Every structure is written in C-alpha cells, then in structure tokens.
Amino acid sequence: MRWKILAGALMALAFVIPATPAAAQVASPGLDESCQTVERKVYKDIRELVTIDPDTAEYVKVRRLANQILSAANKHSFVATPPELQTAMSGSQDDLRAFLKTRIEERWLTDLRIKIGKAMAADPDHTNVYEAAQEVLNTSSMDAHLAFLNDGLYAARELDCAAQPTPTPSATATATPTPSTTVTASPTTPATDTPTPTPSTSLGTASGEGGGLPLTGANTATVAGIGGALLLLGGAGYLIGRRRRTRFLT
Numbered sequence: 001m002r003w004k005i006l007a008g009a010l011m012a013l014a015f016v017i018p019a020t021p022a023a024a025q026v027a028s029p030g031l032d033e034s035c036q037t038v039e040r041k042v043y044k045d046i047r048e049l050v051t052i053d054p055d056t057a058e059y060v061k062v063r064r065l066a067n068q069i070l071s072a073a074n075k076h077s078f079v080a081t082p083p084e085l086q087t088a089m090s091g092s093q094d095d096l097r098a099f100l101k102t103r104i105e106e107r108w109l110t111d112l113r114i115k116i117g118k119a120m121a122a123d124p125d126h127t128n129v130y131e132a133a134q135e136v137l138n139t140s141s142m143d144a145h146l147a148f149l150n151d152g153l154y155a156a157r158e159l160d161c162a163a164q165p166t167p168t169p170s171a172t173a174t175a176t177p178t179p180s181t182t183v184t185a186s187p188t189t190p191a192t193d194t195p196t197p198t199p200s201t202s203l204g205t206a207s208g209e210g211g212g213l214p215l216t217g218a219n220t221a222t223v224a225g226i227g228g229a230l231l232l233l234g235g236a237g238y239l240i241g242r243r244r245r246t247r248f249l250t
Contacts, residue, residue: 028040030153030154030157030158031154031157031158031161032157033119033122033123033126033157035157035161035164040150040154041076041149041150042150043076043112043115043146043149043150044072044076045142045146046069046104046105046108046142047105047142049065049068049069049072050065050069050100050104051065052065054096054097054098054100054101055097055101059093062093062096062097062100063089063096065100066085066088066089066096066100069081069085069100069104070082070085070086070089073085073108073111076111076115078108078111078114079111079114080107080110080111080114081104081107081108081110081111084099084103084107085099085104085107088100105142108142109140109142109145112142112145112146112149113137113145115149116133116136116137116145116148116149116153117133117137119133119149119153120133120134123157123160125160126156126157126160126161127160128156128157128159128160129153129156129157129160131156132148132152132153132156133148133153133156136148136152
C-alpha cells in the first residue's frame with residue numbers, strides 16, 4: 001500500500017515540476033534606445049486572447065472578452081484599438097460580435113505597426129534596428145510584428161550598441177590652488193586743504209600812490225624822534241649864534 005502512495009506522489013510531482021518553470025518564466029532584460037538595460041515589453045497576441053467564437057458565445061462572455069482585450073490594449077498604450085472597441089461596446093450586440101469577429105486583428109496589427117514606427121524614430125542612428133524594422137513593416141504578418149517587438153528589436157539594439165565606439169576617458173588636469181594674498185586697505189586720513197594766507201594789506205609807496213594805508217607804529221615813532229632831535233639842535237644853534245652876536249656888538 002505504501003508503494004502505491006509513494007508512486008502517486010511521484011506522479012503528482014512529475015506533473016507539477018515541469019509546469020513550475022513555465023509559470024515563473026520572465027522575459028530577460030534588454031537594451032533601450034540609449035543602450036541602457038531595461039525590462040522588456042512583451043506584447044500579447046490578440047489571437048490567444050480570443051478563446052471563444054464571438055458569433056455563437058453568450059453575450060456575457062463576449063462582453064468579458066471585449067473588456068479583457070480593452071485592458072490589454074490600454075496596458076500596451078495602443079491608440080487604434082481602444083477607441084473603436086469602445087464604440088462597438090457602446091453599440092448593439094451584433095456590432096460588438098462583428099467587430100471582434102472581423103476587425104479586432106486588423107486594429108491590433110495597426111497598433112503593432114505604430115509601435116515599430118516609434119522604435120525606428122527612437123533609434124535614428126541604429127542601423128540594425130532600422131533595417132530589421134523596415135523589413136517587418138514590408139509584411140502584414142502578425143507573427144513577424146510580434147516577433148520583432150518582443151525579441152528582434154532587442155537583438156538589433158545589442159548589435160548597434162556593441163558597434164558604438166567606447167568613449168575614452170580624458171585626463172582632466174587638476175589646478176593647484178595658489179594662495180592668494182589679501183591686502184587690507186587701511187583707512188586714510190582725508191587730506192585737508194591748508195588755506196594759503198593772502199595779504200590783507202599792501203605797503204604804500206613813498207609818494208603815497210598805490211592806495212596804501214599810512215605808516216603807523218614803529219616807523220612813525222622813529223620819524224618823530226628824528227624830527228625832535230633836529231628841532232633841539234636847531235634851537236641850540238640859534239641860541240649859540242645870538243650869544244656870539246651880542247658879545248661882538250658890545
């Protein structure tokens with residue numbers, strides 16, 4: 001009995017183990033247009049989302065399918081699919097069934113082509129990306145468009161990024177700081193203009209011309225002293241002469 005239980009457990013593990021890696025499979029990182037490592041964008045295949053027949057399925061399931069497709073389109077930032085799908089969902093049941101049956105793949109492919117065109121515009125200098133994208137755009141294969149966006153774009157970018165020249169680091173000279181001498185200006189005493197003395201009076205000449213003032217002070221006393229001496233001498237001479245004359249007459 002035990003070996004039967006053990007065999008059943010091994011069989012259960014055999015079914016679980018292969019399924020685990022597939023469920024945990026995650027897309028490997030890739031390069032963006034600036035050659036930086038980023039997470040890859042994985043675009044869904046619209047044909048894998050449509051798992052019912054829109055003509056015969058219950059309308060509730062048709063509406064659920066339409067909402068799933070709209071959510072995926074908005075996640076991819078599509079511009080063609082969401083507005084037309086919303087218009088069909090706003091119409092009758094027949095309108096929605098007809099759109100999902102005949103036009104959904106065409107709109108989805110249009111959005112994929114728009115994404116490829118944007119990738120070309122973002123990589124103007126990447127020759128491999130441009131050539132691979134142009135080759136895909138020349139076809140109308142849904143598989144080719146999905147393969148390029150999910151894998152081919154990143155493979156072409158790796159080739160273009162590997163071909164770019166590696167920038168050579170240039171030696172940058174480090175300037176040695178030179179000590180600067182700070183000169184502090186001392187406050188200077190403002191210059192004071194010394195007034196030049198201007199004579200307020202001018203000496204008069206002997207003739208009295210020139211408009212000078214009369215001499216006073218020490219010069220006047222000298223002249224008066226000389227005049228007084230001359231006057232005394234004159235008086236003494238007069239007296240002496242008179243006395244001699246009187247004696248002569250007698």
